[in-house]
Amino acid sequence: MSGPLSRPTDRPADELTDEPTTGPVEAPVRVLWLAKGLGRGGAEQLLLNCARHADRSRYRIEVAYVLPWKDALAPALTEAGVTVHCLGGTPGTPGRADPRWPLRLRRLLAERRYHLVHTHMPVPAAAARVLAPTLAGPAPRLVHTEHNVWERYRPATRWANALTYRRNDAVIAVSHAVARTVPPGRRRPGEWVTVVHHGPDLAGAPGGPAARAAARAELGLPDGAFVVGTVGNLTPKKDQATLLAAHAALLRRHPGARLVLIGTGPLEDRLRARAGELGIEDAVLLTGSRPDVPELLPALDVFTLSSRQEGLPVALMEAMTSGLPSVVTRVGGMPEVLDDGEQGFLVPPGDPAALADAFARLAEAPELRTRLAAAARERAERFDVAGAQRAVEAVYARVLRH
Structure with missing residues (x-):
């Protein structure tokens, strides 16, 4: 940037x-x-x-x-x-x-x-x-x-x-x-x-421990699980297939981790099938389209986008405003609003190993997540x-x- x-x-x-x-x-x-x-x-x-x-x-x-x-x-x-x-x-x-x-x-x-x-x-x-x-x-x-x-x-x-x-x-x-x-x-x-x-326009969006507990209860997520989540249409340009491969790699290091995909689209059935082929279907939650995304974001520990193309995704701006560290691909306008190592991490598109490494680093360092989350919230105030x-x-x- x-x-x-x-x-x-x-x-x-x-x-x-x-x-x-x-x-x-x-x-x-x-x-x-x-x-x-x-x-x-x-x-x-x-x-x-x-x-x-x-x-x-x-x-x-x-x-x-x-x-x-x-x-x-x-x-x-x-x-x-x-x-x-x-x-x-x-x-x-x-x-x-x-x-x-x-x-x-x-x-x-x-x-x-x-x-x-x-x-x-x-x-x-x-x-x-x-x-x-x-x-x-x-x-x-x-x-x-x-x-x-x-x-x-x-x-x-x-x-x-x-x-x-x-x-x-x-x-x-x-x-x-x-x-x-x-x-x-x-x-x-x-x-x-x-x-x-x-x-984003998230005035009055919930936050804090109570919002986190409520969001996890709504999604049926374990209280202590490390949760990575994304929001977006299930389409080729969003490349959630790479995200599934990254989560499979993360589970080998952190078996209790969960992945949440919020959104719907033409690839939904194919992605469900791919999760089954990878043997990770029990660790992946596809929620479909949800009108309450701001209320669900507190359930996440890390926000991610595995996109191959982007303009400037609203979902990333919402995640940063909600105080989430993010792992996103270095495409489109995302490097304009997120500095690598400051509010999260930028990784190459189509690289599940790089995504998994970034997730693992954040899973293993709660204090790093806290620092990046505070910086994300501060950066988001400028937008x-x-x-x-x-x-x-x-x-x-x-x-x-x-």
């Missing part, structure tokens, strides 16, 4: 201001946040966190999403005062999204006449960039947040992004690692990418969701002035 992070973006101070803008758009500014789904993934959780801290005197925010079965966070957004639109069919309906969703998006844009559309996933973002110029009257300004490195996108998605990207009025990246993957040739002349490190939302709104103000 190049140095301490004291603000949610590293842009010069004269490019970030909390002063009110005197642009041509009068309050309330109508803003649409456009996402692929509203499941429990990190990018979706950011929408909810930011919605709770948006400047409602200045911005009237609505959310639209494409995949009707990914709607877990829709009720929380509604509770936060945000109008939610499902473009792909009836909310909660399994299966494919209605292919007419771009037509519904265009109708929504025409009817609601948003001043600004803030996109969060590449496919709906490309659709918005194509549709916005076709509307009668002034087209909405377009802001896009990059949550992942471009290399992760499928070829068709990458091409759709590349062909439409110059229509963005501004781009926000969740980490410097993500920002570096945006091809300069796809930006408008003179355009810069704003890096905003988002923090404030309210400050991140102010930085995003500063981008809005800039593009609306022009």
